[in-house]
Structure formats: C-alpha cells, structure tokens
Amino acid sequence: MSNVLTHYNYLHAIPEPGLQEFKTAAYLAAKLEAAGYAVTCHIGGATGIVGTYDSGLPGPVLGIRADMDALTHIIDGKTIQRHTCGHDAHCAMLLTAAEEIIAENSIKKGKLKIIFQPAEETGAGAKIMLEAGVIDDIDILLGMHIRPIQECRSGQIIEAMYYSSSCTIKAIIKGIPAHGARPHLGVNAIDGAIAAITAVNAIHMNPVVACSAKCTRFLCDSGVTNAIPERAAITFDIRAQYNDTMKELKEKVIRAIHAGAATVGATVESLEIPTELPAAELDPEITKILGDIIVESFGKEALCPPFTTPGGEDFFWYTSKLPHLKAGFTGLGVDAEPGLHHPDMHFDLSALENGVIIHKKSITKFLNEPCTD
Ligand SMILES: [Zn+2]
Ligand SMILES: [Zn+2]
Structure with a gap:
C-alpha cells in the first residue's frame, strides 16, 4: 500500500x-x-x-x-x-x-x-x-x-x-435616465440590455462544433421604480470546443452586445473579459x-x-x-x-x-x- x-x-x-x-x-x-x-x-x-x-x-x-x-x-x-x-x-x-x-x-x-x-x-x-x-x-x-x-x-x-475554451464577458449598458412619466426623453438601460441579450441569442455558429453563449447575470436597479434606469449590468458565459471557434464566437458576442444596445439608442459603457480559459x-x-x-x-x-x-x-x-x-x-x-x-x-x-x-x-x-x- x-x-x-x-x-x-x-x-x-x-x-x-x-x-x-x-x-x-x-x-x-x-x-x-x-x-x-x-x-x-x-x-x-x-x-x-x-x-x-x-x-x-x-x-x-x-x-x-x-x-x-x-x-x-x-x-x-x-x-x-x-x-x-x-x-x-x-x-x-x-x-x-x-x-x-x-x-x-x-x-x-x-x-x-x-x-x-x-x-x-x-x-x-x-x-x-x-x-x-x-x-x-x-x-x-x-x-x-x-x-x-x-x-x-x-x-x-x-x-x-x-x-473546452470558456470565457466570461461583462458589459455595462448605458441609457439615459428620465422620469417614468416621460420615457420618450430617456433611453431605458433595461431595454438596451434585453436587446443585447436577444442579439447574442440570435448568433449562429457552425452546428458541427460545440459552443454556447448565454446571459448568466442581469442586474439593474436605479433605486426607484418610477424612473427610467440609466445602467444595466449583463454577464455572459461563453464556451467553445476549440480555440478558433471561441475567437469567432467572442467576436460575434461583442458585436451583438454593441449592436443590440444600439437598436434602442443605448451604448456599451464598458466591456471586460475577467476570466478566460483556452481549449x-x-x-x-x-x-x-x-x-x-x-x-x-x-x-x-x-x-x-x-x-x-x-x-x-x-x-x-x-x-x-x-x-x-x-x-x-x-x-x-x-x-x-x-x-x-x-x-x-x-x-x-x-x-x-x-x-x-x-x-x-x-x-x-x-x-x-x-x-x-
Ligand atoms: Zn473544479
Ligand atoms: Zn478541478
């Protein structure tokens, strides 16, 4: 022994x-x-x-x-x-x-x-x-x-x-704050974040190679409920079987976050990749x-x-x-x-x-x- x-x-x-x-x-x-x-x-x-x-x-x-x-x-x-x-x-x-x-x-x-x-x-x-x-x-x-x-x-x-390769992408979506009675004067960060998530969910990759991208955290609270929130924080967990697949998927996710937020007039205030592992x-x-x-x-x-x-x-x-x-x-x-x-x-x-x-x-x-x- x-x-x-x-x-x-x-x-x-x-x-x-x-x-x-x-x-x-x-x-x-x-x-x-x-x-x-x-x-x-x-x-x-x-x-x-x-x-x-x-x-x-x-x-x-x-x-x-x-x-x-x-x-x-x-x-x-x-x-x-x-x-x-x-x-x-x-x-x-x-x-x-x-x-x-x-x-x-x-x-x-x-x-x-x-x-x-x-x-x-x-x-x-x-x-x-x-x-x-x-x-x-x-x-x-x-x-x-x-x-x-x-x-x-x-x-x-x-x-x-x-x-597999994996990474975390964190983004802060920025809108414009406004009174809840006058939403047309603001940009709702929640709408921007939802549009970004929907855009990420619409990404298509070669189905032969295993990969996934999904929102795993969504935080938004302006402190009051009768106002249009200015910021929303979203986090995505991304995985891919190969490193080149990850490279392609990561680029598409980042583009989708920016483009999605832009559809409602929101912007991406910051985007970071705090953790990443190669395949x-x-x-x-x-x-x-x-x-x-x-x-x-x-x-x-x-x-x-x-x-x-x-x-x-x-x-x-x-x-x-x-x-x-x-x-x-x-x-x-x-x-x-x-x-x-x-x-x-x-x-x-x-x-x-x-x-x-x-x-x-x-x-x-x-x-x-x-x-x-
Ligand atoms: Zn472990
Ligand atoms: Zn372990």
Whole structure:
C-alpha cells in the first residue's frame, strides 16, 4: 500500500481557497524536500511549488502538474471551504508518485519537475506559474483530473481530456435616465440590455462544433421604480470546443452586445473579459503513450477514449502560452458523485492508487531508458 490515502486524508482535512493554500503548500513542500527534491516555494509570490529532481544526465524535462485549491461553498448559510473538485486527490496522487519514484531510484535521465499549482478554480494559478518562468524549460507536461461517475467508472481512465475554451464577458449598458412619466426623453438601460441579450441569442455558429453563449447575470436597479434606469449590468458565459471557434464566437458576442444596445439608442459603457480559459491542446503522441500505459497497467477494459467536455481547465494556459510543450491530460475514473463542485461530492478512494501508478509509469516511460546519444 502506498501513502496516497495518508496524504489524501491530511489534505482533505485542510481545504484552502485559491492563493491561500498555505498549509497545503507547506505540507507538500516538506514532503517533497524529504523525498530528495530541490523545492522552490512561493512561486510568483503566491503559494505554488515546484520540486525538481535532476538526474544530471541529458534527457527530456518532464513536468507533472496537480492543482491545490478547494472551493468555497455556502452551506446552511455558512461560508466554508471544501475539496469538491478533487484537487486534494490530485496532490495526494502526485506526491505519492513523486516520493516512490525517487525511493525506487527510477530516474535515469533528464529532469523531473513536480508542480503544485494554486488557484485552478479562479483561472489565476497557471498564469502565475507561467509568469514566474518555472514551466519554460519543460518539454512534456502531464495533468490528471478525477472524473464524475457519468463520464468514466472507477478503475477506468480516459486517455485524453479535451476541455473546452470558456470565457466570461461583462458589459455595462448605458441609457439615459428620465422620469417614468416621460420615457420618450430617456433611453431605458433595461431595454438596451434585453436587446443585447436577444442579439447574442440570435448568433449562429457552425452546428458541427460545440459552443454556447448565454446571459448568466442581469442586474439593474436605479433605486426607484418610477424612473427610467440609466445602467444595466449583463454577464455572459461563453464556451467553445476549440480555440478558433471561441475567437469567432467572442467576436460575434461583442458585436451583438454593441449592436443590440444600439437598436434602442443605448451604448456599451464598458466591456471586460475577467476570466478566460483556452481549449485543450494535447499532443497525439503523448496521448498514445498514456493510452498504452493505461492498457499495460489495468487492461483494455480500463481504457476510455478521448473525452470532450464543455468544462474548462486552466492547465491549458500552459500549452496556449508555450506551444512547444507536448501535453497529455488523463481523466481518472473514481465514481465521483453526485458530481464535481457538488457540496457533497464523494468518490471511491481506492481508485487513487490507479492515479499513482499512471504517474509513476509516465515518469518511468519518459525518464528511465538510459540516454544513448
Ligand atoms: Zn473544479
Ligand atoms: Zn478541478
């Protein structure tokens, strides 16, 4: 038996939100150091950690990344942190593999970088790690996420997770205030916002490629109900399977917001994109290697084909900003129920051993065979 459950139980009991993973990071850093890694903490002034093991011999630089943050839920009126996306499991599996691979003296070439990234849920973490330059020298980067029961069963593993691109667009629609008795002297911001939403809903995209754009927040209150409101705030959630589809959809949404508001004489006072995640870019060769490792470890029935999800993952900032990276991302079947981000999310803990095995075999695959050149 490995240490995976010990690590998991410890991390599960100390859920911390993005950029506040202080206890989590301290635990992971101490364990990595004890295992023989050169550890860098507080990356980019935040909570990220990189543990490096250099074989001293030529070879590729392999990075494996796990995310550390928990989610904030409001349950029975109380704001609490809870690991409902399984990031505690991701850290526990990667730490266990990192410890075992050194204890077994399995690295014969190149360099291994164990990356514990903060703030995946807010989309900020990967960018901080990138800006600090700690990913620059990596050739192959691997990630893993536990999956809900609907996607893949415990004991099975998805060889490639194709996450979608997602972004949030916030706009302030500006009208002209007036007395409710004289609406002709004003421009109702609510009318402008509704026209903008209707224009967005009328966007047509190639139906062969999955994408969606919808209004998810509409706020307008001038404080009185007998006046024409001046401002309305609208927010759109936008998703697309591919990055070029997102580019097209985003342009159309922005144009529709402006044009829609203009139909009633309103204007767009401000428009911002506070969060954005690129779609998955995975290397087919790495996916093939991961598929072989899954079959070799657990048999053919365990291998699930590539899976496309409208969900986002900030891991793909790495491939988006560093196109030389060859990336692989597996989905670990753990029977997570009722679903990720559900306050009562729970899963089959015994499946975590499978994640440890995949990580270890990946490290062995890329950093074990001695260099001949
Ligand atoms: Zn999540
Ligand atoms: Zn997650």
